[in-house]
Amino acid sequence: MSSQRRDEEVLRRVLEVEAAKVEVRPDALGAIRARTARRSRWLPFGAIAFTAATATAATLVVVALAARPTPNHTAPDPGAVTAPATxxxxxxxxxxxxxxxxxxxxxxxxxxxxxxxxxxxxxxxxxxxxxxxxxxxxxxxxxxxxxxxxxxxxxxxxxxxxxxxxxxxxxxxxxxxxxxxxxxxxxxxxxxxxxxxxxxxxxxxxxxxxxxxxxxxxxxxxxxxxxxxxxxxxxxAALDTLGALWLIEPQHGATVARTFEVHAAGAVFEATARLTVRKGRTVVTEETLTLSAGAPARGEARITLTLAPGTHVLELYALSAADGSVQHLDDHTVTVR
Structure with a gap:
């Protein structure tokens, strides 16, 4: 094993030990799901995800999921104004x-x-x-x-x-x-x-x-x-003040076209986040997002989705390195035209 790989392995073990010290409430996942279940605009059963091999049948279901970190690997300024001008x-x-x-x-x-x-x-x-x-x-x-x-x-x-x-x-x-x-x-x-x-x-x-x-x-x-x-x-300090994960776009309550971009940001372990899309109580898709930087820096990621018309809930979260539980959930309800 090279010196570089040995150093990386030591660092990874140290991080895993520190992550294991994080205390997670036993009822955390249940509380998150209970909060998510209160979304009044959820619909009963909805779209079914399918693979790229069947992308030509895109009129009914998800057809494209292309996660990519932003080209600039410096941590984004969470206070920067990136919205349209006056x-x-x-x-x-x-x-x-x-x-x-x-x-x-x-x-x-x-x-x-x-x-x-x-x-x-x-x-x-x-x-x-x-x-x-x-x-x-x-x-x-x-x-x-x-x-x-x-x-x-x-x-x-x-x-x-x-x-x-x-x-x-x-x-x-x-x-x-x-x-x-x-x-x-x-x-x-x-x-x-x-x-x-x-x-x-x-x-x-x-x-x-x-x-x-x-x-x-x-x-x-x-x-x-x-x-x-x-x-x-x-x-x-942003690490002590801001939510660990943000769904930046689309915002909660937005109406979007069938193909749209999800913009996420945050500071999480190994720059890894998860995105789950639900229609009613049906999981349409689950994807892994790799942010452009890992904690303690804040990174960004974008993913393009194509969804069937209707009301969908986007859930951005991380999984605990200690027990795999859901952490840092930020969820938005959107309407797809």
Whole structure:
């Protein structure tokens, strides 16, 4: 055995020993399945997967599953804004959302003004990952002005709105009724004045990551409560703050074409994740995704699916190295046209 292979084997054994120390609740899998079973839009029996040899009969079932990591093997910036740019929106009908994005939110969440366009902005919410609260991101199409301060105000206002998340598994760490009093941006620093102070560090991070998604990088965010300085916050480490796995696209509630791309990201052991597609209670397909980087870095992967029309649930998760149990589940329900 070469020296390089021997070193790799030693490293693999060390990682396996550390992974075995992870404690998994005995009822974790049952709790995940119970949560998944609550999806009200599941249908009874659906499509049946078939192989490439029968791909010419593609009108009924899955025909293509092509997993591939992104060409750039550097870890993606989880705060980067990758959604479509701002488009003018003089009337509600002038800028319809793309089929892979959720519908525009009700206008009561943010009042448009002269010069306002519809902008796709990243908004962070709180979800549960192995019993721990973690941040998850959605892109929302919101009315916002062209300045960074206008966009920060729109994204934070949406974040604070109760039940504004498209995914019902996500929520906000902020108390109900919290509003935005003012926002100012000076280069890589932002000041956000709210009607309430952050109740805990998680709420402060939810706001900070949302602001950072607008400004980029790791801005300094000064929090104020009714005009009084509260604290200054920077983004905490992604590994300790974000959900281990994200389904980025399609988002929960999206309507997609029969052939569409699934975009996943996360930080998991050996960069290995699983994707299960269900129609009703029927498993349509199960695939292994290899992310472009493994934990502690965050990697990405994309896979192209062709599904029969109907409602499908996409489940992204990892399997425990210790006992094979499901971990880090993030699931989205989508409608295939």
């Amino acid at each position: 488009t003018p929106s003089p009337t509600p009908a002038a800028s319809a959302p793309p089929t892979s994005a959720p519908a525009a939110p009700p206008p009561t969440r943010s009042s448009p003004s002269s010069g306002t366009g519809i902008t796709s902005l990243a908004v962070y919410y709180v979800g549960e990952d192995r019993g721990q609260p973690r941040l998850y991101r959605e892109f929302h199409r919101l009315p916002a002005g062209s300045s960074p301060a206008d966009k920060v105000r729109a994204a934070v206002t949406e974040m604070l709105a109760q039940e504004s998340a498209e995914d019902p598994d996500y929520t906000s760490a902020w108390p109900s009724g919290t509003g935005v009093l003012g926002v100012s941006v000076d280069g890589s620093a932002a000041t956000v004045d709210l009607t309430a102070a952050p109740p805990d560090d998680l709420a402060a991070q939810q706001l900070t990551w949302t602001v950072a998604a607008v400004l980029g990088g790791d801005p300094r965010v000064s929090l104020r409560h009714d005009g009084r300085d509260v604290r200054t916050v920077r983004k905490a």
